[in-house]
Amino acid sequence: MHQFKYATPGSIEALLSMLAEQRSPVKLLAGGTDLIVQMRTGAVTPALVIDVKQVVELNQLLLSDKGLIIGAAVSCRTVYENNHVARAYPALIDAASLIGGIQIQGRASIGGNLCNASPSADLIPALIVLEALAVIQNSRGSRELPVEDFCTGPGTNALAGDELLVSLKLPPGAKNSGACFRRFTPRNEMDIAVANAAAAVVLSADGKHFTSARIAIGAVGPTPILVQEAAEALQGKPVSGASVGIAADIARQAASPINDMRGTIAQRKQLVQVLVTRALQGAIERAGGAL
Amino acid sequence: MKAGGKREDVLRVIGTTPIRPDGLDKVTGRAIFADDIHLPGMLHGKVLRSPHAHARIKSIDTRQAAALPGVHAVISAADFPEPAKPTSKSADISDLATNCMATTTALYDGHAVAAVAAENIHIAGQALGLIEVDYEVLDAVLDVRSAMADDAPVIHENLKPGFFFASTKKAHPNAGRLEYSDGDISKGFSCASVIVERTFTTQTVHQGYIEAHISTALWDADDRLSVWTSCQGHFDIRDQLAGILNIPMSHINVIPLEVGGAFGGKDSVYLDPLAALLSKKCGRPVKMAMSRNEVLRATGPSSGSSMRVRMGVDDSGKLVAADISFAFEAGAFPGGPVSAGILTATTRYNIPNYRLEGFDVILNKPKIRPYRAPGATQSHFAVETVLDELAEKLGMDPIELRIRNAMKTGDRLVLGYPCPVIGGVELLEAVRSHPHYRAPLDGQNQGRGVAYGFWYGGGGASSAELSVNADGTVQVCTGSCDMSGTRMTLAMQTAEALGIQVSEVQVTTGDTQSIGFTLPAWGSRTTFATGIACITVAEKVIAKMIERAAGIWETDNSNVRFDAGVFTNTNDKLQALTFKQLAAKLDSTGGLLSDQASVSPQGVGFQLAAYLVDVEVDTQTGKVSILRSTIFQDAGKAVHPDYVAGQMQGGVVQGLGWALNEAYIYRADGTLANTSFLDYRMPTALDQPMTETVILETPNPGHPYGVRGVGEVSIVNPPAAVANAIYNAVGIRMDSLPMSPTAVLEKLWEHQAAQL
């Protein structure tokens, strides 16, 4: 590995001033499961690595009737082992419990998965359909950005050089709502998704119609994609295989995958259709509906 | 020594399941593997590797690297001496040396071109970045068909045809060829009522041992070299080093350590000569370890292949003809396993008319090395799926077809000699009568497949030294590396022969200066051949102890009987001594005893296995899930039944990985794209259910307890069996490996399109 300096700021103010003052490349270290591996291959060579695990705001997990706040450095395992969070946001758990194996989940952070901005990141479609907002700060102020706008390309995100992802903010689930994440990998674990999809639905009180929906797909474009059209196609429609099929088809058309060593275009298009269907089925079930 | 001497009912130790002595160190983390060696003053070495699949090396400038603080030595091919003349037919020393470090040309992505030794791996890595290599990139050849095309780039100006099991003859600038044939295939096919012809492709796969290659070299003041290395045959490593470094074999000591998996891939030097040369240059011990990226790019995977099989059967179900042509990758140097591939293709069946043709093909990939029954998994994938298709077209049960044609004891083999004692028909009947064969499949898109497999196995040179201690315990030193628990199976055979408890026998592996020459732990030969060495030396020691007892009792040797650990005077039954009691008297009757045996037994017997698998195919995603898995294998005599079961299960899961997801994926420029365990997909614990093991025992008369080799054949069946199961599940015939979701989906689409 190249040589670098290592800092552990104890407060968000200290962290933000480090980011504001930086002259040479900086990388933030939360779980390290992406960063350390990337440094070892030489893909990234920051002169300074800032460990954010002592900064309270990045390490809290707060569930209230206002929703969920996940500090950017909170690990997947911390999230899925919290029974209350797991009950309230099962789609998040679908994704968090699939990344790598248990050793990776013990370190890999939700925020890190988002900032790494891999097109196939498992948490991002789930965060998108759960209407998560990225809470961003720098030494001059803060802003919030919907997660669907956070990734700007493969491996690039919307953060400016001095900006910090502090946390993800998720609204509370509406009545009669449910969400689900599904992905496809050749092995049953330890793989990166060939394609993935998340769906969130709000149903009518009798569970027979879609009030609204959100559908996001991943690994089939330069960034995860919120497929507005597929969601609009469900609005007001009956909860049925036919409606789901139409939405899945629209999602398939919205996908623009490539051929690479993990999959082909044709396969990924097929998988989008299948995974959106399965994610919707899971979401409907969690919302108390039935196909 | 009597072959097949002991009868089953008097075996006390063989067939039991004692706990292995080295196990304690392995469950506590104390066991010393190659990377656990730390020597005073030790430096760390790293290798600079070609980023091109095929490139002329115009120049290498190492001056900046050598000047980096913390760097103590830099080497390239120029630092290699002229190699010694080869001493064995199968190891071309100059090819080996060139594989360790490229001379004029880099022949594959990852081919070593230079190496450094530095204070730590980080400085070594930085130093590599300072080495300037001027490459002229050449066209790369990446598959067997293009390698044998008329206009293919020629990789070696003067290709020496390769040898592995058998010799090949040069047939193309990039390929050697061999053939076995008998009878008249056109006459045979004319008698066939059903003929199936199929072509198959398989990809390069790696043995996937979890421990990489690590080697530490140290020279002492009088130019003697010590090497600690992860390998499966330290004598071969020593001889290869002696050849490459052109120094006497007696000047080298290779010290065996615990080995973290090998499966055939650790039979050759890679880092060892580099560590030795770096150490020589800087005068300090040098440890070198490969990263996983380097292991995948630059060691010895198993051949990808292109295969054509044409077989015919008459209406009574007899195979009448087989015409087979296999082109197997040899990698950058000749000597891949195509000969073993064609020799295992059909030899478990009696086919009167056959032509088996094999091509050993050079291309710009790492030099192919053995992987558990080398060549056989590829050949079985082709032949066992064709057999299934023949059975289906005949309307015959697939096992019945195999039983009707199965080779039996005494039948003439492709290699010309009669088949030694085997129980192939019994094995197939065990499959047919097993509940798994009849269990209902109750879901959609589920299917069952079977395959029947064969592997040779090896005997050969093995040495063992045995010493009796005054307290009646015994030390045995052998030359066999223990990767899987063979020190226990050797202790058990020794204990059986001496009539003592297995806990009283301590088995160790000696370094190359301490014990006689022993072939590597490959060919499933250790329990068989080194076992015979242990039994032989035990019998020699017993003979000497008989003399001592005779002396004590003042009678003739012929009046002393040894049975089940007790020496008795046949003239006076009251005069009896246990092994332990006599051991206590050795010192006062002429001194403690020890002896040595170097043997080279043949007659390892053949390995036979059958595999039954149920799969479910998700037709929406192409994913194949394994529902149920049963392997049947003939162990001859299972010395330690749990170890035998472990070999069977381990081979099955490797075979499932090969079947479903493992493959080298190359970019168009010939560089390897999947250089980590993320994308070189080996099975995890979650990817398959338990594999039930059924051990049959047709004793091998070539071994006193009937032992056959068991370590290899378990891998050969899963790809074919899974392919057959997929066909039975969803009606598609897979003709390439891996049967990944991508491949299955494409076949399903083809199939659906054809139905329209």
Place this chain on the structure above:
Amino acid sequence: MSEMVHVKTTINGAAVDFLCEPRQSLLEVLRDVLYLTGTKEGCNDGNCGSCTVTLDGVLVNACCVLGVEVAGKAVTTIEGMAKNGNLHPLQVAFLEETGLQCGICTPGFLVSSRALLERHPAPSEAQIRHWLAGNLCRCTGYDRIILAVQKASKRMLAGT
């Protein structure tokens, strides 16, 4: 020469001090600085679990943690599994059930399995497989590892 950081930590219950560069992973520190070589390297990129240790009770791959990150924390490795020369029931079970062949993956599996049984004392086969999916074994096919975990689980529940 990079700045060395002085790290104070706890390893297997004992206070430990070491010096390391920030770029040295915990795996490298354990093996090459502290000579605790029981934790093994298999891939160095988080894909095989051979280097599994626990960090403040959480299972992690030591290759994906920096040595400097363990300051003030508690690390447990395979070396801490046996207590006062008494093997942990899992270690005994791995021996009895032949849950190992070459042994290179064994420390990682033992550390992972111990954490499993602490969390789920009576895991089903499916739970065991899921939990251990992050540990690769190439020799055993996993069957006998799972049998060993099941055996240890039964014994620990019975208090034996």
